[in-house]
Each structure stands twice: as structure tokens, then as C-alpha cells.
Amino acid sequence: MSPTYCLTYCMTTLALAFASSPCTAQRDGFSGPPINYETAPVDDPVARLARRLEAGEVELAFDEEHGYLKSLLGALDVPESSQTLVFSKTSMQRSRISSRTPRALYFNDDVYVGFCQGGGVLELAATDAEQGAQFYTLEQSKEEPPRLIRDRGNCLTCHASTRTQDVPGYLVRSVFAQASGQPEFGSGTFTTDHASPFEERWGGWYVTGTHGAMRHMGNAVYHRRKGDLDREAGANVTSLETRVSTEPYLTEHSDLVALMVLEHQTQMHNALAWANYETRRAIHQSQVMNEALDRPADYLSPTSTRRIDAAADRVLEYLLFRDEFPLTSPVAGTSGFAEEFAARGVRDAAGRSLRDFDLQTRLFRHPCSYLIYSKAFDGLPDEVRRRVLMKLKAILRGGTAAEEYPRLTPADRRALREILTETKPEFAALE
Template identity: 55%
Template structure:
């Protein structure tokens, strides 16, 4: 006998109450609830795997008096010293040790980031869990005993899970008006910088080495008048290739804060945030459907219209950032001072014509073929199937020229063809999902 109308209404209300209790009853952030469970132990990330190797005696980290565990950790994580970028704004929890004379050094590869501060107590690490997002650790700079990575208990996500990171645990690059002490003038505002930011808003509080023609940025200088912090001497900070007159560069692993590394870092962090958002949206909406399906006695594989919309919305955000929509155009050529660009491109997966999504342009835009290399990342590969399919379908529509919104007009016909051919050859399983 079919349930009466009142029974159906009762089941619906019960299901809604179950979802509301699961979502809001604990006061936790959405990413700390099922099915993401961010605060639970993360085992699928490079630091967790390294700690296991250290515990089992399969790995060790050498300590030196100048940099502590820094060089050994970079080697263990396969992070090149050439990725070094330097920030002198007091924007780390070790801010007392940071100044224009002692900038904080950051190093990164596709999935891990290491921060080092002169005379700092700890190394700061951010690393990628392909489901949860960015996970934060510290490593005490003490040679005694076995190195032990300590996971952050929520302090880092105060800043690293905001609207600046798509409200998921993630990374960001901030540009600020900084005084000579390194203290940001927050009253003048800050910029969250990524590939869409004009250079004129980038790198306040950062050192920048490299050439960029007539374009100007906020790096390498500080505000001299606290009442007018926006009045920077941008000319003094332009096209700087040697930082030795600004601070003792010999204290650092390299003398560079490469402009190309900074641009890649800005793209990568926000791209990773969008991928994490896609992971969370697909998993949380599927969990929501599971609760409702059980309560309403629907088929276990029923996918609600709400879930379809959430997945498509997140997929569109991924595709827009991946295909470099609204990228700030370069009006002059960019050239770094380190070997970062060479090493970055050498890691590319190449098709039969020798093309790679890691090939750099640096004349009018960042990449020669405007599609993010993070399409090969572990986070992307572990996205739920419905999310990957939605991204693949949207990618095919755009690259086939079927999107008429105008948002992707920056992609020429040659761009679309090249990206399509590269993906068909180097990631065929994704390409088939979009069919």
C-alpha cells in the first residue's frame, strides 16, 4: 500500500531535519563534517608519507646550523631550491622574526609548500590532501630526537579557509602596503592575487627578481609615509635582478625571488583551491543525497537536481580558472633570474609534437597553451566521477567552440585545437568522459 500524503510529508520533514542536524548541529565548518572530515588524520599527503618513513627508519633528515632541516626537507619532498620566493611582510605567525632585512622564504612544488624564517623556531609546511585540501604542519628546528611533523589544530585555517581560498582549506598570495618594519598597513586594504590580478596590484611585501619592461608592481619597496601608504616608489622596485643591496642574500638557499615562480605560485594556489572546492561540493552533495534517499526510500543512486546544480556550478569554476578566463594580459616580456622556469617546463608531460601544458609564454600571458597543468594532479584524478565528467563535458564544449558566452574568447582557434590535442593524447581517460 502506498504511503498517504501525510506520511510522505512526515518523511520529508524528518529527512530535512536529519540533514540540518548533521550540517549545523556541531557548529563545525562544513569541511569538518561528513564526508570530508577535515580534522581527522590525513594519511594521503606527502608529509604524512614522509613521517611514516621517518618513523620506520626508512628516511632521515639532516640538520645544519644555518637552515636547520630546510635543505633536507626540500630534498625529501622533491622541491627545488630554485622555487624560492621571499616575502618581507609580517604576515606569518613567526612575524617577530620577519622584516625587509630578514624576509621569509617560501619553496614549492605541485603539492607542497615550505616556509623558512631566519632564527625561526619551526619550518612551516602546507601540503595537499587530494580529498580534504591543504593540510598544515610545523617542524621544530631542533636537531635532538626524531623529526616530528605537528599538524595544525585550526589556527592556520582562520586565514586559510576564507572567501580568499573559496572557503576551503587552501593557500593564497596577498599583496599589501607594507611599512619599513615589514608591518602591513591593513587600513589601506590588501589584494588577493592570482592570474587575474594586474601586475600593478601584485607583490606588495614581496621581493621580486626579474625583468618586466614597462609594467610595474608593488614589490621590492615599502611605504615611507604611514599616512599615504599607497604612494610607493614603484620605479625603484622595477626590473630588479639583484637583491644584495636590500638584505644579506647569502643567508638564503639562493639569492632569488623569481618573478616567474611568483606568477606560477599565484596560479597554482587558486587553481588548487577550485579543485578542492569541486571535491568538497561533489562529496557533500552526494552525502546529502544519501541521507535523503534513505529517509525518503528513494533509490540509493538517485541524484537530486540540487546535486546536479552544485556539481555543474563547481565544475564551471574549475574550467574557467583552468582555461585562464580573465587572465591579466602581459604588455611586456617577463624573464626570471633563476632556473625555475627551465626546471618547471622540464617536468611537463609532452605529446608527440613535444607540447606540454607546462610550457610558458611570458610574452603576452603565463602559459603557451592556456590550460592548467594541475589537470594532471592527484586532486583532479581523485575527484568523484560525476564531477570529473561535468568538467570534461564543459571542457569539450569550450574547446569545440560551442560556448557562446564570450568568456572564453581569449582562446584562439589554434589555442583550442592545441589544448584539445594535448589532452586527448596525455589524458585520454578524461577526454572520453566528456563524450
């Protein structure tokens, strides 16, 4: 399977990704030093699995209904409860997607897997600690040994734009989708995350779960003649039985809580990747100037320092859910995803975890992203990672540093400080 199979539509265009800037301009920004996106070695979970497959250390089982899907999810530790279903024609295998045949997406903290009924490939993306989002395909054929093929930049056509924070990244897109799955672009589209108004979310997606008086765009098709989308008809749906056959999928759900986590996680990953890239570029710029001006090799110019400081601030905004949309009704999913997700969390002596949900007025009980434990966070260059942690500690102590985060109550700050002190050694070690 050639990597160019992935050419224009690639896996985690979680719902559409026509890039807002030219592909060539984006690739020029990532292909050379200091990023070397297309040529640098990577060590993300999919890359590691690919090496093990090639070495014969692991095998993937093929079944007639789902191909390698179930075996692949098991090998990558991706829970089936994370399943969400998107019916807009907004990914590589768009011809196979409609309201009757939605695309399934599965994910964990580092990996995303896309499956289409009768699709020629499984679509994968994974986060490398240094290089950010990496894209892969796995051919759905039992005739040849399974091989995970890494894309070498073609997917950046869709996955490197302002919608992904100008880095190779991910996005959840909400569109006005017709029954055929075709988006009605003239009616508007939304790139969604934890800050998005509820009413703008999940156009072109199926959604199972309850959310009280709040309304979203899911479970509804756009009728061009009426010029409308019935948000009421798609509200508080707990079963898709009358809307679409879920028999071809691993579960019958498109879980509401999984979707909310997915929205946060995709843009949190992008913020981390942007901080990584920006810091490396700032350091590289200083090194070039240091050599030209005969300055010490490790000197950081004021301009570079400001760039790194701004990158740390962007990470903190996402990390602490600064602009999170406040829920006005409780929400609940249907698949057991919330329980399985929370059970994976590292806990302090009091049993608290950053993966504990609130789901009454906000997504998480303790509003600091669980991705602070991720390899993507730990892989940030020292110059920016230490700034993030130092600024975080200052915010959680209160005072003027906390003024930019008025939604963090004293109780929130105290709980986060205690949890992170016990569970994040680098945070605890900072004075």
C-alpha cells in the same frame, strides 16, 4: 612540538591571512560529515614523508645554517629555484620577519615550505587528493629526531575564508608593508592570482626579474608619512644585493616567474578543493533525503546536480585561465625556475607541454593548468571530474560551448585538444 604551535598564523598565508569569517564557523563547516577535515586520514606528500620518518625508512640531515631545510626540500622534491622572499609580517613566525629578514617560501605542484632565519620551525602545507590543504610543522632542532606534526584545524583560523574560496586552502597576499614588515591595512590589501592586475601584485615581497613597462608593488616599502609606495623604484630588479642580504638563504633570488606560477597554483588548488567539498556535500544531502523519502540510494536531486554543475564550471574558469590578466610587456625571472619548471612537464609527440611558458602576453603558451595532471584533480569525485572533462572537451571543440572563453583562439583550442588527447587518457576516452 605541539600542533597548536600553528595556532593563528600558519604556513601558506603566503602573505597575510586574517580570516574574513570566524574560525569556529569555518571549522564547523569542515569538521563533520561528509568532510571530516580534522579526523580523516590523508595521503599527501608530507604525510607520506612523515610516515617514512617514523618508520626509519628515511633520514633528514640537519645543518647549522638552515636546519632541516635543504634535506627536507630534497626529500619532497621541491626545487630551490622556486624560492620567493616575503617581508611582510604575515605568517606564524611574524616576529622574525622584516624587510631585512624576509621569510623564504619554496614550492612544487603539491607542497609549500616556509623558512625563517632563526625560526623555531619549518612551516609546511601540502595538498591531499581528497581533503585539500593540510598544514604541518617541523621543529628546527637537532636535539630530537625530526617529526612532521599535522595541524588539526587551528590553521583554519587563517586558511579557510573567502580568500581561500571558503575551503582549507592557500593564498598569496599583497599588502602595503612598512620597512618593519608591518602591513598598513588601512591602505588596502589584495588576494592575488593570475587574474590580478600587475600593479596590485607582490606588496611586501621581494621580486627579481624583468617586466618592461608594467609596474608592481614588490621591492618597495610603504611610508605612512608620505602615504605612498614607490612602484618605480622596485621595477625590473634583477639583483637584491643593495636591498637585503640573501646570504642566509638557499639562493639569491625571489623569482618573478615563480611568483606568477605560485599565484595561479594556490587558487587553482582552492578551486579543486571547493569542487571536491561541494560535490561531496551535494551527494551527502541527496543521500540523506533519499533515505527519508525512500528513493534509490544513488539518486541525485536536481538541486544537487546544479551544485555539482556549478562546481565544475568554477574549476574550468581557473583551469582555462578565463580571466587572466593580459601581460603588456614580456616578463622573465632570474633563478632558472622557468626552465626547471618546464622540464618537469609531460609532453605530447610534438614536444608540447602545459608547462611551457609564454611570458609575452600571458603566463603559459597553452592556457590550461598543468594541475589537470595532479592527484587533486584526479581525486575529484567522479560526478564532478567527468563533468569538468566533458565540458572541457566541448569548449575545445568550439561552437557555443567556447563562447564563454573568447580568449581561447582556434589555434589554442586545437593545440590543447591535441595535447590532452595524448597526455590525459580520461580526457581522450570521453566521447
